[in-house]
Amino acid sequence: MRIVDFRIVRFQFARDRVIGDSQVRIAHAHVATLELITDTGLVGLGFCASLFNPLPSQAEIERIFRAEIWPGLEGQEPAGLVHRVRRPRGGNIRGASLPFGEGVDQALWDLTAKEVKMPLWKLLGGTKSRVKAYASGLDYHLSDEDFCALFEHAASVGYKSFKIKVGHPDIERDLHRLELLVKTVGKPEAIMIDANEGWSPQQTVRNMNKIKDAGFDILWIEDPCLRYDFEGLKMIRQGCPFTLVNSGEYFDAHGKRQLIEARGTDMINVHGFVSEVMRIGWLAAEHGIPVSLGNSFLEIGVNMAIALPEVEWLEYSFQNFDHLVEQPFEIRDGWIHAHDRPGHGLVLAESARSDWAVPDVMANDDLPAGPVNTRLPH
Numbered sequence: 001m002r003i004v005d006f007r008i009v010r011f012q013f014a015r016d017r018v019i020g021d022s023q024v025r026i027a028h029a030h031v032a033t034l035e036l037i038t039d040t041g042l043v044g045l046g047f048c049a050s051l052f053n054p055l056p057s058q059a060e061i062e063r064i065f066r067a068e069i070w071p072g073l074e075g076q077e078p079a080g081l082v083h084r085v086r087r088p089r090g091g092n093i094r095g096a097s098l099p100f101g102e103g104v105d106q107a108l109w110d111l112t113a114k115e116v117k118m119p120l121w122k123l124l125g126g127t128k129s130r131v132k133a134y135a136s137g138l139d140y141h142l143s144d145e146d147f148c149a150l151f152e153h154a155a156s157v158g159y160k161s162f163k164i165k166v167g168h169p170d171i172e173r174d175l176h177r178l179e180l181l182v183k184t185v186g187k188p189e190a191i192m193i194d195a196n197e198g199w200s201p202q203q204t205v206r207n208m209n210k211i212k213d214a215g216f217d218i219l220w221i222e223d224p225c226l227r228y229d230f231e232g233l234k235m236i237r238q239g240c241p242f243t244l245v246n247s248g249e250y251f252d253a254h255g256k257r258q259l260i261e262a263r264g265t266d267m268i269n270v271h272g273f274v275s276e277v278m279r280i281g282w283l284a285a286e287h288g289i290p291v292s293l294g295n296s297f298l299e300i301g302v303n304m305a306i307a308l309p310e311v312e313w314l315e316y317s318f319q320n321f322d323h324l325v326e327q328p329f330e331i332r333d334g335w336i337h338a339h340d341r342p343g344h345g346l347v348l349a350e351s352a353r354s355d356w357a358v359p360d361v362m363a364n365d366d367l368p369a370g371p372v373n374t375r376l377p378h
Contacts, residue, residue, distance in 0.1 A: 001115050003073050005037040008065060009348070010058040012358040014370030016320040017146070019138035022167030022198035028364050030054045031297075032061055033324070033348050034103040036073065036111060044078065044111035045348055046103030047272075047297040055098065058359040064097050069104060078111035082275060102273045106300060109274045110343040120344040124278060124307035131305040133159070133336045134192065136295070136317045139177075140165035147177065148184045150318065153377055158333035160189035163222070163315065167198025171207050178216050192246070194222035201225050201232030205239035212242055220244040220267060220292075227251060233264035248280075249294055256280050260287050272296030274304060274344075281308035297321065299329045302336050303344050320373035324352045331375075 011031045018027045030050040035043050048055075055061060073081070082105075095101065113120040121129070135154035139147050151162060164181055166174040174193075181191065199207060204224040211218060221243055225232045227250045237245050244266040248256045253276045259265055260283060267290045270277045277293075281304065284291050293305040293314040298321050305311040314336055322328040326347045330337045339345030356371065372378065 001038045001040050002075050002077055003036050004039045007035040008058060008062050009033045009353055009357050010055060010061060010359055011356055012054055012362060013356060014367050016370050016373045018141045021140045021165045021196040023196050025141055034107055036107040038111060042111055042114050044107035045346055046107035048099050048103035049297060050099060054361050057361055061098060065100060068096050069100050078108045079115060082108050082112050105274050114342040117342045119338060119340055119342060121303040121306040121338045124303060126307035128306055130335045130337045131302060131314045133314045133316045133331055133334055134161035134163055135159035136163040136315045138317050144180060148180055151181055151184050155185040160334045162188055163192035163194060166193045167195035171210055175214055190219040192220050193218055195224045197223050197226050199224050201235045204236045208240045208243060218243045220246040222246040223249055230262040230264040237266060246292055253280055257283060260284060260289060267292050269294050272301050277304040281310055284310050298325060298346055299336060300344055300346060302329055302338050306338055318373060318376055320371050322374060323356060323371040325349055
């Protein structure tokens with residue numbers, strides 16, 4: 001089975017709510033889907049996303065892909081590529097002009113699993129078919145009313161654990177949000193908070209003690225200070241023995257390895273790059289460090305979460321992306337369930353291709369209303 005062709009579809013749409021944290025605010029989604037096609041007719045799907053700015057036109061995306069990425073894929077066997085170890089040096093240590101890496105990796109693993117007729121999570125060694133999910137609001141910019149409505153709905157559909165954004169210049173605002181959360185959902189199984197590097201190490205220790213003294217039991221504080229401040233992270237671990245530090249989100253595999261080896265975190269945060277997540281998962285197991293699966297596009301990370309024994313949690317954030325695929329992953333009673341069909345489980349919906357594709361760049365203000373999020377009340 002060899003790769004003989006590719007298809008790219010460009011999407012640009014409004015989110016159904018403003019998401020973000022103490023550092024960023026995001027109101028639109030910018031995505032391209034990549035389909036790799038084999039000589040046997042199999043199709044592997046991957047997602048290439050730009051968080052802050054629109055991707056160039058579809059024609060330009062295709063031109064850059066053909067020039068930079070396609071020569072390394074054309075005529076190749078997917079199973080050989082997913083396990084290939086490279087030896088980059090000098091100017092070859094660089095990213096592509098556009099964020100193709102994760103999408104290519106996903107599409108190759110999708111094809112590899114389809115070739116052997118196995119769900120990806122089984123191919124990766126998984127023996128269970130679900131993983132515990134927590135409801136993550138990406139809620140920093142929501143009003144109190146919208147904040148409560150989001151988490152009230154999450155609790156009503158079975159979520160028992162919740163993560164909110166903190167890192168406001170006034171700690172009283174963070175305490176207020178925690179109070180609202182508990183009043184809204186009752187006593188949760190677990191509460192996580194995410195400062196997105198909004199605090200210094202000293203601030204983190206002070207603030208976490210204030211949160212503890214206010215009666216809140218926090219399972220983990222995520223990315224409390226600058227990612228490369230390993231000494232600061234270790235100081236937080238020592239100064240806050242009543243909670244866990246969860247870090248690593250902003251690092252590539254190299255940075256995550258350095259963080260683990262520096263003992264700068266109690267948990268390592270990984271995302272949607274299949275090969276990278278598995279490698280970091282193996283390393284984390286060597287060090288006895290739990291792994292948490294952060295947001296991955298359309299929860300594709302459930303495949304790795306199930307396969308890695310060190311993973312205890314997967315993040316779900318109620319983003320309005322489900323219209324892009326034929327059948328999103330099922331989330332029920334606080335658990336996310338993997339598909340049992342070959343591949344990673346996601347197939348580009350023909351309705352998305354026909355109704356939601358935006359081949360040319362549009363001004364965000366000219367976009368129509370965003371797709372409806374069927375997992376939220378309306």
